[in-house]
Each structure stands twice: as C-alpha cells, then as structure tokens.
Amino acid sequence: MSYAAYSEDQRMVAQGVRAFVEKELMPHEDLIEKADKVPEDLFRELKKKAIDAGYYALNMPEELGGGGLGQRLRAVAEIELGRTTRALNIICNRPAPILKACTGDQIETYLKPVIRGERWECFGLTEPGAGSDARQIATRAVRDGDDYIINGEKIFITMAMVADFIILFAVTGVDETPKGPQKRITCFLVDKCLPGVSVSPLELVGNRGFKSCSIALEDVRVPAANIIGEEGGGFAIAKSWIFSGRVMLSANMVGLAERAMGIAAQYANTRRAFGKTIGQFQGTSFKLADMAMEIEATRLLVLNGAARMEDGLITQREASIVNLYGSEMAGRVTDNALQMLGGMGVSKEWPIERMWRDVRVERIWEGTSEIHRDIISKDVLREFPA
Template sequence: MDFSLSHEQEMLVASLRSFVEKELQPHEFAVDRADHVPHELAQSIRQKAIELGFYAFNMPESAGGAGLDYVTQALVERELGRTSWALQVFVARPSKILMACKGEQIERYLLPTVRGERIDCFALTEPGAGSDAMGIRTRAVRDGSDYVINGSKHFISHAENADYVILFAVTGEEEVRGRLRKQVTSFLIDKGTPGMTIHRGPHCTSLRGYHQAEIFFTDCRVSAAQILGEEHRGFDLANEWLTAGRVMVAANNVGRAQRAFEMAAEWAATRQQFGKRIGEFQGTSFKLADMATGIRASELLMLYTADKLDKGTMTDGDAALAKLFASETLGRVTDDAVQIYGGMGLMNELPIERFWRDARIERIWEGTSEIQRHILSKEILRQYS
C-alpha cells in the first residue's frame, strides 16, 4: 500500500507546519502559564487560518469547507498536533454532524460555523455518563411544539467560547430484544437561551488554556425546530462523528509524539555526561529507537485507517485500534523524553513537561483506552460467534 504524499499534500503539510511554527508555537509558554488564550490572539489565529484555507478543513465543499479526503485530514491533524490544543482549536474543525442541518438551520448554524462566524460545542458527557454514553440522564420532554430540557453536562470542551451547543438528551425509550433502551435526540441550543447556564469546570492538569465546562439545564425550553437530524436518532449522528474522530485523535497524537521525540533526540545528541554524549549510552539510545519505532507504527496505522475511512471499509474496531495505539505511544514517548532530559524534563522552562502533562488526557478523552480495547475485542470475537 502506497502512502507517499501527492504534490498537493506535500505543499499543504509544509504550509501548515510553517503556520504552526510561526503563529502558534511561540505562544505556547505564555498560554500554558496563564491558563488562558487572549481574545485578540484567538481572533488572529482564526482569521489567519481562514485566509490560508485551513479553517473548517474537515467539512465538505458543499458546505464551504475544504472538502479534504480523510487521509489528507489526518495529515493536517498530525501537523496541528505539534502544538497545544489551547491554540490549535482556533483552527476549527466544526462537528461534522452539522451536515444534518436542514431548512433554516443551514443558514443559522451550518454555514456560519464553517465560515468562522459562529462556534459550536458538542455536549454529550455527563457526571454519571462518561464511557457509558447510554447512561445520560438529561431529558427533553415534549410540550406542544417545544421541548423542556432538564439535566447537566460536564467535560464539555471549548463551551465557554461557543455560540451554541449541540446537545444530546433522552427523549424516550424503545424495546430492543426484550430490553428497554433510551432514545436520544440532538438539539441545537443558542448560548443565552433561558434555562441554560455554562460555567467553567474544574481546572485540569492537561491542556491548560483549553478549558472544559459544565452546562446546566433548568426548564430550558427549545422549539422542535431545533432538533438536529431526526427525533430519537441522536446517537446515530454522534457515533458516526465520534468513530471517525478517533482516527483524527490518533493523527494529532502522532504529531505531538514526533515533536517530543525530535527534542529528545537533539538533547541526547548534544548533552554530555561522563565525557560522552548521553545518546551514546545504550540506556538512552535504545529509548530513542523504541520511540521512533512506536511513532512510525502509529503513523502508518493512522494512515491505513484513514484510507479505510475514505474507502468506506473502516470498522469501529479499526478506529479504536488506531486511537489506542497512538495515544499509548504518545504516553510512552513523552515519558521517555522526560527521562532523557532528566531533571530538566520536569522544569517548566522547557516544553517537555507540558508534552508529558498533555499526553495523559489522550488515553481518556474520545473514549478511554479501556473502551477502545473493549470495542476492538468485541469485534475480534464476533468473527467466531
């Protein structure tokens, strides 16, 4: 299988890497220290990304996006992964499920979001429903032509910057093979809607400057016209987006691992102890070899899975495998990078300790490593049952 890049892909990768190095990486230290991205900086990144054609690269041309195939999207994510989420998030990737918008929703939500005029956030996780998404309790009860929503969400990324929320709420129950199962509907809810409040969540060790929020609904009334997609079919939308998203998480992890590896390799090649470069000691050189092996394997697996996504043959297990391997590789690479740097690896004067902190969340969000193993093992066993 040939994964050599086309001329267009090479140009895109080079352009994006230059953008990341010049416009994003110089702000990493200040943003991490302040745990905040200044509004002016966020606006500048967004505007430059729009001008360069990077903004909403994951959306189809029919909606005004770049219309990139999944392999090329993964390459873009790999390059964005070379900087912190607090900054790269402003090169927005709108939730692909917005393609389910219809009628007035297209002009009100989809197109302005692709143009960078509005920002969305994806609200599924709840205090009692993390890995078990079917455990959500937020309910939307029909009342005439409206729905009345009560409940709460947490760990909702970027919600404080969003103009509207893509909310998932229970709207009914159905019997499936003799058991009751929740029916979930997706709603588009504008910030400022009475009954909905958004607060910043607890401070997180990882991804400083990229905040998560808690959203509370108290008799929040929305029109049935705010349903995204079909009533009771919200999980169909969510699963399609989340599964493909795991491949892009893998790509992002590859980019971050590569940057940490490059810094560790340079340090090993120049730092001297006992009259020798530390890279000449087997304890260090073998770490570098293992890091390079893991990164290469993660990248090939990510490209292979993205190619299957383009061909329509990717399974949930394929996506789980890519996300699992890349996120755990990133954890090992950043941990080894700290070890190679020694004491300096834990000092905040250098970015290595930040890479190490930020890497930890990758094995949790977008589906924990345990969930990925569960998905993959079920798919394996299904072949024999």
Template sequence: MDFTLTDEQRLIVDTVRKFVTAELEPYEDEVERLDDIPAEIADRIRQKAIAAGLYAANMPEELGGGGLDATSMTLVERELGRAGYALQMLVARPSNILQACAGEQRERYLLPTVRGERHDCLAMTEPGAGSDVRSMTTRAEPDGDGYVINGTKHFISHADAADFVILFAATGVDETAQDSGGRRRNPITAFLVDIDTPGLTVTRGSSSVSHRGYHQCELSFTDCRVPAAQRLGEEGRGFDLMGEWLGASRLSVAATSVGRARRVLELATGWAAERSQFGQTIGRFQGVSFQLADMATELEAAELLTMRAAWRHDQGVMTDQDAAMAKLFASEALGRITDRAVQIFGGMGLMAELPIERFWRDARVERIWDGTSEIQRHIISRSLLRPLGS
C-alpha cells in the first residue's frame, strides 16, 4: 500500500483545512456559549461549503455530489474533524443510505439533500435498544396502502435541524429467525418520514457535555401514517441498509477522531515549547516530552489504521473488522491524547478560556456513538473466532 497523496488529494486536504480554519473555527466559542448555531451563521457556512465544492462530497458525481473515493473522503473527514460536530456537519455528508432511493424518492429526498435544500437525520437508537438494534420496539404496521408507525427513538443527532427522518422500524415477525439469546429477530424496514408528518413529534433531548450545539433529540411516533411509497428499499431488508451505513459511519468517526487528535497535539506541543517552569520550557522535562512522544505515536497508528480501512474500502475488500478496528483505536487514542493534553496544560487545561477542556469533553462520546468500544471489540473478536467454529 502506498499512502502517498496524489496532487488532487493534497489539494483536497489544503482546501478543507483552509475552510475549517477560516469558516468554522472562528465560531467555536460562540457555539460553545450558546449551545446552538444561529441560523444566519449556519446558512452562511452551508452556502460557502456549496460554493467551495465541499458539500455532499461523499455522494456520486452523477447525483450532483463530489464523487470522492473512500480514501479522499477520509481525508476530508479528517480535516473537518479539527472542528466540533455542530460546525463540521454544516459541510454536509448526506447518509449514503439515501442512494437506495428509487423513483419519486430521488426527486423528493435524495437529490434535494445532495443540493443542500433538504437535510436528513437517521433514527435507529431507542431507549431500550442502543447497540442491540434487533430489540427495537418501534413498529410499522401495514395498513391499507401504507404503514402506521408507533414508538420512540432517542439520541437522534441533528433531528431538530432535519427536514426528514431515515427511520428504522420493526415490521412483522419472523418466527424462524432467532438471535444468540433465543429471541425472535423481527424484520426491520427503513422509511423516509417528513418531519411535519402528523403523529411525529420531535423534542430536544438533555444537554450533553460533548459537542455542544450538535443536539440529540427524541422522536415520538403516535399513529404516524406513512405511504408505502416512502418505504426505503424492500420490506424487511432495513438491516442490510443499516449495515452499509454503519461501516461508512465508523470510518467517519475514526477519521474525525484523527483530525481532532492532531489539532490537540499541535496545541499541546506549542504549549510545551512556550510554557516555562523552573527556568526552562516544560517540554524539556521528560515527564512532558515523553507524553508528547506517546501522543504522536498513537496518532500515527490511528491514522494508519484509518487510512488502511479506507484504502481497503476503495479496493472493495473492507470488512466490518477493518472499520471496527479503525473506529475503536482512533476514538480511544483521541481520548488518551486529549487527557494527556489536559495534563500538559495543567490547571489551564480545565479552563473554558482555552479549547483543551472542550476537546477533552468532546472526545468522550466518540467511544459510544456509532457503536461502543465494546461493540467494536465484539465485532473484531467474532471475526477471529467465527472461522474456528467458536
């Protein structure tokens, strides 16, 4: 594998880095203070991202997207990761699940989302079904020429800014399929549900310490009727669509973790080179310099795992294990790197006037969403044991 960037990829990295520095970082303190992004700022950033050709870079060119391959897209995600999610998600990367849209769905949902006219959110997690998605209780019951949906989803990121929901709900009962615990594995189906559909209520969830301004919401469905034309893909095949999304999503978390870790390392290194104690800069003390060395080593390892997974994705051979390893190591490395940075900054590392405490808080969620570290370890270990019949 040769990870030397092409001229085009170097241009992509340079363009995104400059955009993040000029258009996203200046608003970080305001977003942190407000726990929100003023509408006029959000609109301005989106329009500038569209003008710069950065919007929907993950979608195929024939759909109006950037058409980037997985390796180039991972570089984009890495650079956007230097900013918090509230701001970087304005440079939208629509869910690749939308490529399953067919017929009228393309004009109503897919293409307007690629153009930046509509915005999606994805609803999978429930109060009683986080990583255990097969236990979801939100149901879509066939009724005439449509479905009636009842249930609750929570921790749905960005739902308060979305125009429609990509919803996963149980449909029917499969009496023959069981999980390892002996429970029936109910078929899951995906739907496209407009936010203003009667019977759907969106409320802001509790405030989170991570990524202020990027809100998580609760979605309540009460006799919410959706036409069959808004079913995404075949009935009962939603789990397959979900699996396609999770691999790309985990690679995205790994890449953004790498980007944020590099920014933290730069800040910690600069502080160690300037901060003086006992007549010399603190970077000269082994207790600090060795921490910087460990941070840099872990960062390089995380980036290599992430780029390897992206490269394998482009070769058509990326496995669930590849994405899980990248997400697991990069997210946990980010946690260790931000923690060491707080230690290097000392008391100032915990003060709100510097961004270090924010990066420290933001890092915590990366080990939870899009599959916890425990789930990633389960995926990796099963890939090792399953071929041996264990």
C-alpha cells in the first residue's frame, strides 16, 4: 500500500473506501464466486450500506445527491474498489458520466433516480460487428413522428439484467463529409421495459456474478425527447465516458494488482524450500520487485490521467496509454503471483486464480490492447512527420 503520491484529501478517501471494501464487500467474494450471482437480498443490503456510507454515485454532482468527487479523488477511490471483484464493487454504482448531459425531464426521470439508487443504467454501444471500431455500429433508429423506431442488437453489455434503462447508441442517418459518408450516431435513453427489448445473459470467462448480456431491439418505439444531447451528437458526448472508463479501469487494476502482490509476498515469506523461505530466492524476489515497480508506475499514470481529465486536458493518446499499461500490468502481476504460489496458485482455495482469470478481459473491453497501440502509434507518427 502506497499513499506517498496522494494529497491529504486523497489519502482520506482511499483509507475510507478501503475500510468499506474490506469490511462490507470482500467477505462475500467466495459466495458469489461459487454461485455466479449476487443474491438479490445481498445486492439490496450492500447497495444500502454503500449509500449510507457515501460511497454510492460518488462521481455524480453533489447538488444532485451524488458524492461530488472530482476525477482526482475518484481515481483513488477506484483503486481501492478494485481490490474486490467487479460483481461486488459495481454495487457501489458510479453512473456513466454521460448521464450528466441529461436535460429537462431526463434529469428527474433518469439522472436523479440513478444517483439515489432507485434506478440502474447500462451502456449499450458494443455490437456483434462493432467493438473497438464503434463507428461500425449497425443498430438503426428511424424517425416516426415524435418517436424513433429502433432495431438492432447490442452485446457484452454490463449488468443489463439488473438495469432499468439503456444508454443506447444508434445510427440515425448518414452525413456526407470531406472524408466520405459518415454515420450519424445518436444517444438514446431506452427503458428496458419497452415492448421489443429483450435481454439475455452471456457466459464468459472470469468476473463471475458480474453479468454481461446481449440486448435485442425489435421495433422499439422511443420518444425523440429521450435523446441525450443532440441528434447525431452521440460520439461527441460519449468522450467523457470513454476517457473516464479507460483511466478508471487502470485505477481498478492498481488495487487488484496490489492485493495480488500482497498475497504473493506473504506466501513468499512463509513457504520454505531447501532450508529457506522462497522469498529469499532471487527468482521470487525479483518478481516482487517488478510487481512493485509496475504497480507504482501505473498508480502515477492513473493520478496524472485523472488530473488531466479534471482539468479538461486529457487526450485520446493519454487515455490509451493509461489503459494499456494498467491492463497489461495487471495481467503480468497476477500471472507472476500465481507462479509464485505454485500449485496453490491454481487452487480455488486461494483468490489468486480468480484474480488471474478475471483480469484477462481487461485487455479487451474499454478498447483492446491492439487498438490502444494503434491510437498511440498514430499520434506519435503525426508528432514526428517525415
């Protein structure tokens, strides 16, 4: 645990969130791992505890009932929330920042109820044929009087089974641009209870209890008043969510990796072989040194990325660097931790095998490692033209 890089406010937030995670969330990890779900009564109980403790909607404006944390403070909270499973830490819901763009009746119908814990949202962007290249989405929304008729499919949508509504992106037309035809993408608030919406859970590797789903939409009628922002302005307002998601994913990875390192170090200090603890062997001790170095480097990247977001200065390249390094760091740390534990590392009696399995997807969602490298390299090449 390293608070050396934190301000006094950051240190207080980190210590408070860590205490909540260790007392209220971590004790339920084994139950959820075995059941592959969070029981409804437990979900409600933990949500109430998070609300009472002030760790619910902590990224939402204070004047609307949220925690009011800026990006700098949220980042250290996310590090501590990352110490437990996603199925548990998501109960302390941090609503999609894009909801802050709600206006008029949308505020009372969607934004405020989400902040109060009365409603839940999910983010519907990814499709079977459009993942990292989101401009390839095919879901269509056709104007019909004061409504739009939406048809399409979304996939890998987190927590759609418990959501009350979908923040959904659809194509509402095509614009001619100097670069050729470009899809006009619009963001809608779609109530899940509407006729034509169906949700199915997906069976995926890792993150048990943290459900990803597919969503089918067949002739779903949605009022034009449910557009967030302007028609065709979906990507413009999505940037806040995309950049925030990438930086905060990496923050979660710092917490997870730090916990994995602690488990491995304690094991290395007690497991004996050939007359001494395995931590005294260079093959083990150097792994711990590399873990500590990479975790601290990621922490600093996260803190800098959060500061850049809060100041409105972060670039796509910077967000990709934070995401790429953090997601790959977590893979290396959990893999080395598992190796250090040997046979116990792959035993379900220890949390390391779960952590190792859970982090694999971190190099895929929020943009694959390959996409982030493409973004970064293209920006470097533009910086140094021939």
